[in-house]
Each structure stands twice: as C-alpha cells, then as structure tokens.
Amino acid sequence: MVRILVSDAMSEEGLAPLLADPTIEVVQKKVTEVENELDTFDALLVRSATKVTEQLLQNMPNLKIVGRAGVGVDNIDVDAATRYGVVVINAPNGNTISTAEHTFAMMASLVRRIPQAHISVKSREWNRSAFVGVELFGKHLGIIGFGRIGSEVAKRARAFGMHVHVYDPFLTKARAEKIGVDVCTLDELLAQADIITVHTPLTKETKGLLGQKNLAKTKKGVYLINCARGGIIDEQALVSFLENGHVAGVALDVFEQEPPGDHPLLSFDNVIVTPHLGASTIEAQVNVATQVAEEVLKFLQGKPVTSSINLPTLSKDVYEKIQAFYTLARKMGIVASQYMSEPVQEIAITYSGSVADLETTFITRSLLAGFLKPRVASTVNEVNAAMIAKERGIAFSEKFSANGNDYNNSITLTVYGENKTFTMKGTHIAHYGDRIVHFNGFAIDFAPEGHLLYIQHHDKPGMIGKVGNILGDHQVNIATMQVGRQEAGGKAIMMLSLDKPLDDALVEILEKIDDIDVVKRLEV
Numbered sequence: 107m108v109r110i111l112v113s114d115a116m117s118e119e120g121l122a123p124l125l126a127d128p129t130i131e132v133v134q135k136k137v138t139e140v141e142n143e144l145d146t147f148d149a150l151l152v153r154s155a156t157k158v159t160e161q162l163l164q165n166m167p168n169l170k171i172v173g174r175a176g177v178g179v180d181n182i183d184v185d186a187a188t189r190y191g192v193v194v195i196n197a198p199n200g201n202t203i204s205t206a207e208h209t210f211a212m213m214a215s216l217v218r219r220i221p222q223a224h225i226s227v228k229s230r231e232w233n234r235s236a237f238v239g240v241e242l243f244g245k246h247l248g249i250i251g252f253g254r255i256g257s258e259v260a261k262r263a264r265a266f267g268m269h270v271h272v273y274d275p276f277l278t279k280a281r282a283e284k285i286g287v288d289v290c291t292l293d294e295l296l297a298q299a300d301i302i303t304v305h306t307p308l309t310k311e312t313k314g315l316l317g318q319k320n321l322a323k324t325k326k327g328v329y330l331i332n333c334a335r336g337g338i339i340d341e342q343a344l345v346s347f348l349e350n351g352h353v354a355g356v357a358l359d360v361f362e363q364e365p366p367g368d369h370p371l372l373s374f375d376n377v378i379v380t381p382h383l384g385a386s387t388i389e390a391q392v393n394v395a396t397q398v399a400e401e402v403l404k405f406l407q408g409k410p411v412t413s414s415i416n417l418p419t420l421s422k423d424v425y426e427k428i429q430a431f432y433t434l435a436r437k438m439g440i441v442a443s444q445y446m447s448e449p450v451q452e453i454a455i456t457y458s459g460s461v462a463d464l465e466t467t468f469i470t471r472s473l474l475a476g477f478l479k480p481r482v483a484s485t486v487n488e489v490n491a492a493m494i495a496k497e498r499g500i501a502f503s504e505k506f507s508a509n510g511n512d513y514n515n516s517i518t519l520t521v522y523g524e525n526k527t528f529t530m531k532g533t534h535i536a537h538y539g540d541r542i543v544h545f546n547g548f549a550i551d552f553a554p555e556g557h558l559l560y561i562q563h564h565d566k567p568g569m570i571g572k573v574g575n576i577l578g579d580h581q582v583n584i585a586t587m588q589v590g591r592q593e594a595g596g597k598a599i600m601m602l603s604l605d606k607p608l609d610d611a612l613v614e615i616l617e618k619i620d621d622i623d624v625v626k627r628l629e630v
C-alpha cells in the first residue's frame with residue numbers, strides 16, 4: 107500500500123483521484139502529528155505551511171516525491187531533495203488567475219483606500235473627504251516579472267485603460283511583441299511607473315530588488331504591490347520610503363516572515379495587507395490540489411510527470427518514444443559499471459540513428475543512474491544521477507550522429523577509467539528487445555538481462571567445453587551463450603546467461619583455467 111502524507115490543508119475535491127485509489131492510503135495530518143511514522147510515507151503533499159527541510163527529508167527515507175500545491179517552492183529544500191533522489195513537483199498554473207485577480211483587487215483597494223474607508227464606516231464614521239482616491243485609468247503600471255501572473259495582470263490593466271510597462275530579463279522580444287507590452291529596462295520602469303507590482307520568484311537576484319537604491323529611482327507618490335513573495339521589496343527600505351512620504355501606498359499579500367508579527371509596516375495607514383491570500387479561492391485550491399494529485403498519481407504509476415522542478419520535463423508522447431531507450435541505457439550503465447570495477451573519470455555517450463532525434467537528457471540520466479547504482483550507498487535515480495556523478499568527479503558528455511552504424515538506432519557508451527577504457531554499444535529492436543551488439547572491442551549479440559557471465563579467453567578449441575563442464579559440475583545451468591572473437595586464434599569472448607548467480611569460489615575456479623584472461627559476473 108502506497109502512503110501519502112498531506113500535511114497542509116488541501117481541497118478534498120482536488121485530492122479525489124488519490125482518495126479514490128484503493129492502493130493508496132492518504133493521511134491528512136500535520137508532520138508533527140505523524141512523527142513516529144514519517145519513514146513509512148512514499149509521497150508528501152504540501153502547500154506553503156510545511157517546511158520541507160533537509161532534516162524532514164532525512165526523517166522520511168522512503169519518500170519518492172514531494173508535491174507542492176501551488177507555484178513557489180521556497181518552502182522546500184529542492185537541492186536537498188535532489189540529493190536524496192526525491193522528485194519535487196508543483197502546480198504551476200492552477201492559481202494564476204486567482205493571484206492576478208487578487209493583485210488587481212489590491213491595486214484598486216490601494217488607490218481608492220477601500221480598506222481604510224471600510225474600517226471608518228464600520229466605526230460609525232461618515233468621512234467622505236478623507237478617502238479621495240485616484241483613477242487607474244491612464245496610469246502607468248510597471249510589472250516586474252512577466253510570467254504567468256504578471257501577464258494576466260497586464261491583460262486586466264489594459265482593460266482598465268492603463269499603460270503597461272514590463273521588466274523581465276528572461277522575456278523574449280517575440281513574446282513581448284505578441285502580447286503587445288512595452289518592454290523596458292528596470293531603470294526605465296522605475297522612472298515611469300505610477301504603480302509597481304512584482305511577480306517574480308524570490309531568488310538571489312530578486313531578493314531586495316526593490317530596496318533602498320531602486321526605490322530611490324521611483325516617482326514620488328508611487329504605489330507598490332507585492333503579491334509574489336516577501337522580500338522582493340525590502341521591508342526595511344520600504345519603511346523608510348513610507349516615513350519620508352516618497353511612497354504613497356503599499357499593498358502586501360506576502361511578507362519576509364509569515365505571519366509578520368508586530369511589524370512596523372503594519373502601523374502605516376497607507377499600507378494595506380492580506381495574509382497570503384493570492385491563491386485562496388475555491389477554484390485555485392481545487393485546481394492546484396487536482397494538478398498535484400494527478401501528477402503524484404502518474405508518478406507513482408511510473409508515468410512521466412510534466413511539472414517537475416528537479417527532473418527534465420517529459421510529455422506523454424516523448425516519454426512513450428524514449429521509454430525503450432531509457433531502459434536500455436539503464437541496463438548498459440549497470441553492466442558497464444560492473445565491468446569497469448575501478449575509478450572512472452568520464453563517461454561519453456553517443457546516440458546514433460533514430461534515438462539521436464529524441465529528448466536524450468532523460469536517457470542519459472537513466473544511464474548514469476544505472477552506472478552509479480552499484481557504486482553509491484544512497485538512492486540514485488534520474489533526479490540526482492547527474493549531481494552525484496559530478497560530486498564523484500565523473501564527467502559525462504553526449505554526442506549525436508544521424509548514422510546508426512548498421513542499426514536503426516544505437517547507444518554507444520565509452521567509460522574512461524584510470525587504467526583502461528571500456529566501450530559497449532546497445533540497440534533496441536522493436537518486438538525483440540534490448541541487445542548489446544558490441545562489447546569491449548568484440549562484435550557480439552546478447553540481451554543485457556539476468557545473471558551474466560563474461561569470459562575473455564584465447565580462441566582455442568575446447569574452451570567452451572571446459573567452461574560448460576565446470577558450470578555443469580556445479581549445477582549451474584546455462585540459459586544462453588554468445589561468443590565473439592577478433593580473429594581466428596586471437597582474443598575471444600563468451601557471454602553466458604545463467605539461471606543463477608555464480609559464487610566467488612566458482613569464479614576463482616574459472617579464472618584458473620589456462621587461456622582464460624578475464625572472468626566477470628554481471629548482474630542486471
């Protein structure tokens with residue numbers, strides 16, 4: 107039974123696909139309520155309240171996936187998750203509209219002073235002259251970060267007759283032209299905007315983006331909005347620009363610390379606030395919970411996920427095309443690692459023929475994971491394989507060739523060790539399966555599966571018989587046997603597939619046979 111911990115409040119309707127699956131047990135409790143059983147969960151679903159720290163990941167050794175029902179993953183230690191081989195997914199667009207609408211509600215409330223007027227009337231006052239606002243029509247709106255939410259805010263702003271200016275260093279000219287917005291530099295935006303709204307993630311670059319220096323470049327009387335992440339507008343700098351009257355008003359849905367406690371910003375009459383409500387609509391909560399539940403279900407069923415933070419994204423179509431090579435590559439990695447039982451510096455992979463046209467990132471990661479698996483104690487999979495290879499000083503490269511070299515498709519793997527180099531080539535043949543067609547300089551044809559025994563020897567009469575007799579005498583049945591040689595009387599190999607693995611003693615007996623140079627067990 108798969109166990110999923112849902113540790114933050116989430117829409118039941120959204121979780122329905124998981125709740126309906128009889129093979130899954132969904133536990134809806136806080137982390138602190140299940141401390142004794144953390145090691146039993148396969149998946150963890152969170153919103154922003156649960157902090158997925160390295161410590162929590164260590165306490166959940168069985169965890170395979172963390173699903174964030176929302177956009178921002180700043181409450182998840184993604185690097186640590188990657189190291190532990192845990193996939194992190196989010197729900198990137200389920201709350202876009204709600205957050206754009208909330209931003210707009212905040213903007214209108216800010217310039218018309220609606221929250222202040224509301225409190226006044228509720229206090230039995232009727233002071234119309236105290237709440238004179240300004241129109242949005244004709245004003246210049248500066249949008250910093252023009253992704254999903256920023257672009258939805260722009261659409262609404264245009265409907266209100268605003269002039270929209272956008273700053274986003276990653277926005278392509280073509281996309282900006284298509285949407286029809288004025289793309290400008292940050293300095294231009296700061297100088298022109300009457301209202302500035304931020305919609306970036308919180309990163310090293312965006313932390314304090316609107317701080318002392320940049321706030322000084324804004325127009326006197328500017329309004330600021332942050333419905334993205336606390337810290338993009340530096341709170342300390344903001345206090346000083348409110349105190350000196352440069353900033354006319356601020357709308358905040360998010361804070362550097364949440365809840366903000368007794369923060370000085372809360373005492374300004376012209377600062378309006380909400381408690382991180384951007385995504386708090388029935389629709390958004392159903393959307394994000396549904397997205398994340400469907401993705402987690404797909405992942406647990408071994409299907410590709412499309413919204414992963416730390417895995418290459420794969421569509422179903424692409425996944426179906428690469429699946430066979432993904433498996434072949436994994437097996438090649440496992441075989442190569444056992445054959446090259448020494449430190450290696452580099453793994454070079456060449457994709458030839460039809461496989462060269464596919465999305466190979468995932469295939470390469472699969473090969474690396476296979477290679478590293480016999481060498482590392484911790485979990486290694488597509489999520490962390492590239493990182494672990496790097497940590498262990500193993501460089502890897504991909505090359506592509508349109509020519510399949512006698513095969514419709516092939517993957518050639520070259521492993522450079524300290525003392526030797528090893529090469530193998532594999533191909534996938536539809537309705538036939540995975541075949542290794544070149545091994546260590548020999549043309550051969552075997553399936554990389556089960557208990558394999560590789561023997562390198564001198565090409566002399568009677569060698570096959572000697573090996574067969576010894577195995578037979580020790581009750582080891584040979585399922586298949588492939589042979590190859592470079593030239594008559596020269597070096598030759600046998601690749602045997604056995605019904606059971608060989609023990610050390612039998613390997614030693616085989617190694618002692620005259621004219622046998624190498625004996626390797628390969629378990630796939």
Ligand SMILES: NC(=O)c1ccc[n+]([C@@H]2O[C@H](COP(=O)([O-])OP(=O)(O)OC[C@H]3O[C@@H](n4cnc5c(N)ncnc54)[C@H](O)[C@@H]3O)[C@@H](O)[C@H]2O)c1
Nearest residue numbers: 178205251252253254255274276305306307333334384385
């Ligand atoms: N208040 C809420 O409840 C709530 C809800 C949803 C999302 N969010 C937050 O809103 C923000 C935006 O979400 P989104 O879905 O639009 O994300 P997105 O990834 O679609 O867009 C982010 C944009 O920011 C741009 N960007 C990155 N670095 C930048 C920089 N240094 N300067 C300018 N632009 C930069 C990116 O190019 C991208 O276009 C995120 O921080 C997200 O966590 C908040």
Ligand SMILES: O=C(O)CC[C@@H](O)C(=O)O
Nearest residue numbers: 153154176177178385386
């Ligand atoms: O879970 C929430 O309500 C907040 C979500 C929001 O901050 C996000 O980044 O998606």
